Amino acid sequence: MKKNALIIMLITTISQILGFVRDVTLSYFYGTSFFSDAYLVSTTITNVVYSFIMLGISTSYIPIFRRIESNFGIIESNKYTNNVASFILFISTLIFCISFIFVESIVKLLASGFNSETIEMTVNFTKIGLISIYFTGLVYLFSAYLQLKDKFIVPALIGIPYNLVIILSIFLSYKISSNIIAIGIVVSSMIQLFLIIPFLRGAGYKYERVFNLRDKNIKQMIFISLPVIIGSSINEINIMVSKAIASQIGVGAVSSLTYADRLVGFIYGLFIMSIVTVIYPSLAKMASVENIAGVKKALQNSILSIFLLVMPASIGFMILNDSIVKLLFGRGAFDDKAVIMTSQVLFFLSIGVLWIGIREILTRVYFALQDTKTPVINASIAVIINIILSFILSNLLGIVGLALANSIAAIICALLLTYRLQKRIGIFIDKNLLISLLKISFSTFIMALIVKYTFSLMQILLPHNLGLILSILIGGISYCLLVWLMKIELVKETVSNLFMYIKKS
Template identity: 45%
Template sequence: MKKTVLILIIISISSKIIGFVRDIVLSYYYGISFVADAYLISTTLPLTIFAFVGVGIATTYIPLYNSIENDFGVSEAEKFTNDVVNFILVLCSIIVIIVLLFTVPVIKLFASGFNNEVLDLTVSLTRISVFGIYFTGLVFVFKSYLQIKNNFVIPGLIGIPSNLIVIASISLSGAFGTRLLAIGSVLAVFAQVLFLTPSLNKNGYKYRMRFNPKSNHLKQMIKLALPASLGVSVDQINVLIDRTIASNLIIGGIAALNYSNRLIYFVQGLFVTSIATVFYPRISKMLAQNEKVGFKKSIQESIIGMVLLIIPSAIGLMILSKPIIEMLFGRGAFNSQAIKLTSSALFFYSLGIVGVGLREILSRVFYAMQDTKTPVINASLGMVMNITLNIILSRYIGINGLALATSISATFTTFLLFISLRKKIGPFGMKQIFISFLKILFASLVMGLLAKLSFNYLITILSHNFSLIIAIGFGAVSYFVIICFMKFKDVDVIVGAMKKKIDRMINQGTNKTL
């Protein structure tokens, strides 16, 4: 598992770097303008509406597929997959019709602060971008199917072609019109489906025009997916709520939240998603085969492995939020006011990044056990808290209050999930997890202090960007050294693998010389 996670992290780095280029291009051409706000709402809205159901379906699909394959064989599981694909296509058609008929009231609901000019542009873009949910829905299922087949590399790479298409559409939109922004978003998800198709065929999947809406397996999945949809989509729902209130606070507030959120998602995509992607199919199969000991051990390893990577990232983002935003986005239409708004939002979002990451892991444990009730109750509490805190905090600290509210609600709901899981499955190494958490937090704080001090010194003699890169590198090395002295098992495995690789390279070089 550790080796696969490491490969996914490496793949994610390449994909996320290109994703950052996409955001940098958007910030260069449109900054935190009303065009950026309209574009972000038009692409986020259809995806979020579909995610209420689509993500829930994809989440419940994996454990059900494993269960069907284990009880009835591969053939029955493949029939189930076709039923799911056709069900999603029908569902997407219904959603597209609803959005096309009620575009204006839907946008007013989620962006009530938009004036006529921004509203008209958002409506125009949304009526194009909504067709992308057909391909988004297919990607949800196809990625899950390949992960079941232990193919994690190809699903991890799909962000590369899609981001390249979005970058091209943003760059050309100035010459060919803003509608190209929405067209690019649709073509981007279509490219993901094309990218996955060869691997699907190689793993034996064949699409058939057969749909059995009365299938017991499909009914079971829908029953589980309805509550799971809310639980899995809580982050997207909260993002929409944040953007709705931000549209009433300041022009460009939605864009500022988006750019800061992109950095948070970058860290989550590298570490949390990479771990969860491998972890979820694995524990689902363990439960299907009744391997309780391995199930609990996997939970503990995944949590410790995740916080080992995400806590230092959170500390780094908080301490160096302004110089990071300035280096990434500080050019073109992205002025000093944009840097100030975005960096402060990044600081407050970073406070909750650990909570969001842990919630992602813990929620998947419940879904693997086909318990969708606990996460949905948890998600409902989180949304209520987030909305309440949004209203209160935004009055005092503006869009920073929206980011802080998200962090507080994420941390609180994660704490509740830990309690619920302990009650449901019994001990799963909480003492070891807590000890590891304290050690990692200490090492991360030391790392953050050293990175900040080195940046403050280097900027007096070097350029801003070069100073920041060196400071981040120095902080990362110091963190790794501290963790090594603390004797973490996961780090020992990585170090051992690196030593073996170096020894092998040296031996090969010696043999060639001889």
Template identity: 35%
Template sequence: MGNTAFLLVLISALSKIIGFAREMVVSYFYGTSSLKDAYVIASTIPNLLSGFVATAMTVGFIPIYNRVRKNRGEEEAVGFTSNVGNLSFLVITVFVAFVLIFTEPVVRLFASGFEGETLSTAVFFTRIMIFSVYSLSLFNLYQGYLNANKSFIVSAFAPFFANVTVILFIILSGVIDYRLLPFGFMVGYLLQFIGIFPELRKTGYSHSFKIDIHDRQVRDLVFFATPMIISLLFQDIGNIIDKNIASLVVVGGISALEYAIRLTGMFSGILIVPISTSVYPSMSNAALDKNYSALKKITRDTAVSMATFLLPCIVGLIILAEPVISFVFGRGEFGDESIIMTAGVLACYAPMLIGQAFTDIYSRAFYSLENTKTPVVISIIAIGIDIILKFVLSHFFGLNGLAIATATGRVISGILMIMALRFVLGKIGAREFISKLSRIGISSILMGIAVYFVYQFAGSRMPLFISLLITLLAAF
């Protein structure tokens, strides 16, 4: 792993720790209550809408930006960035206006089980938090610009502003008035966006208010991004089904899913996103130069590096799900029932990390080749399987069934991505790749067996924190 990637991992780890502290604070004040469910839905809506723009910008923007800069110069590339930013602002405004006019139907789309006070609270939260779509979307665009210019650190550090602000408002809402909650979300992500302004100036970015929908590069970006947006749409349909079923299964079900996703997301944010982000410009340049051997090597080596860290984490999360949830969230309004419910979901979600890692890095190999159709087809297949499994498994296993379905879909997606890249580029070193994964997997299982017996011994004799600490030391 390169120095930049390693530094990104460290910064992302610190950021995720603070982000996780945010979840600990909100769990203390609100547990798995209906109020927390309303907050989750209200935050999901702007995250979903910004995700359409963010996906196109962070993945589709870099190859086209690199092409413009190489063929037409830096000034044209900056102008292209400004144009995309201005057009994105206009598109976002249409989304925001729609949600403000039809807030209640939109909330019901995400959580059909909401009624009465829970519904009215979710509507109130949504009308405030929807404005964060601007800062979330534009942050991702300009993060893509910074990454294309080999600037990774500042944009990786920027989420500190959001997390600290949200934590402050959560505490204030718990002490003063719960209606402060959505303002923390909105203000926090605005500060995150503002935090990258100095670095933008440092890299030479100068914003212009150019709006040209006929720009060939913009049309290329739209053409390039449309399949990814379709893929994300299917993924979001799966998430909507998740939340709808969870809202009908049990009060607090949405919150339990969210806490488990946040915990697995911490590993994703530390070990998947920063690594794939740091290597993506190199992958894009290798593809641009038609150096396919380098592209295959970067992709394979990155996937192995991710697996080296993730497979032991997956085994550990499955075995230690309940004590981990108890240690992290088990205080205040987060009681025994919440712990058991969330731990079951966490253990079932854990395997999706490896599927997510492989999907992320191998899909970026396709994006580097300006091939978005293949990842989209694979994504739709995997999500289709996921959605079918959600209905079937939730009937038998409740919330855990939803998590198993999600994990299965992600793993299938990762496997199909690898197979598809081999079909497109020829031999990708699959035998060596499988051999390394097998060794990592066997080592992880042996570690898991040791962890299980160490915790069984220590857990019954020592306080939770000490027993977990001893277990983790034994794992290493």
């Protein structure tokens, strides 16, 4: 698992860097303007339309596939996969038709602060982007299939061409026609699917047309998916409410919130989802044979890994927020006002990213145990709190109030999930785990001091951006040395396995 996670992190790093280039390209040409607001809201709508349904299907697909393969063999499990693929195309058609008809009403609901020109542009972008749901739905399914076959690299790799196509579409939209930026979303999704298909045959999968809604496995998948879909839709509604409130704050608020969220998304995609992607199939397998001790051990290692990787990154964003935003986005149409607004939002979003990581891994444990009800209830509570706080804090603090509300809600959700899971499977936050977490926290605190004072010195001696990069490198090296000296067991195991892997290679 550790080797797979490291490889995925390496690939995800490349993909995330390209994601930054994508965001930098958008900010360079369009800054925090009505165009960028329109584009970002349209992509949010497109994501909301299908992502929560496809997440629910792909999440429930994994444990059912495991059971079918174990009891009836690969032929039956592949037949089930073909049926799910047909079901996804059927659902995608329904979603497309309904969304296309009501797209203008949806845009006006989510972006009530936009003027008529921006609303018209958002509607146009959204109508084009809806076509991508057909490709993305199958990408979700086939990625899950490959992960079940311990093939994690290809699903991680497809993010690279996705970002490259969108970068090109942003450039062409500026030079030729604004609609190209929306067409880029469709083309990038299509390319992802075409790239993943050849590897399915190597994993033992062959597509055959099967469509049977009466199949008991499809019914069970739908039954298990519903709470996941409800929980995911609650989270997506939360995102939509934040964008709607941001659209009322002023031009550029939606863009600033999105740019800052993309920076936090770097931590989420690189560290959190790499761990979650690798651990979930293992959790599902252990839960299926009621190996609760194994589930608890894997959970402890996952929490430790998230703290180890996410805490220093989030603290780094908090103490260097304005400098990082200026380095990545501060050029072209992205002016000083946009830098200040985005860096402030980044600071408050960074507070909650660690807890988002804990929430994600705890949620996967519940899914592995086939308990989808508890995450939904907790997500509902957290979203209600977030929406209430968003209205209150946005009136008091402006756009940063939305970011703070999001972080507070993430903390509450993670704590509630932890409390309920410990009652379900027993104590997993034991003395050893707490000691390791304290060691990581102490190492992070020392690293933060080193970065802060090093950067202050570098600003005197070197150009701003070079000083920032060197300070981050020094901070990263010092943190690695500190956690090694702290003799954290997981760190020792990881380093030992890495050296063994290099030696074998």
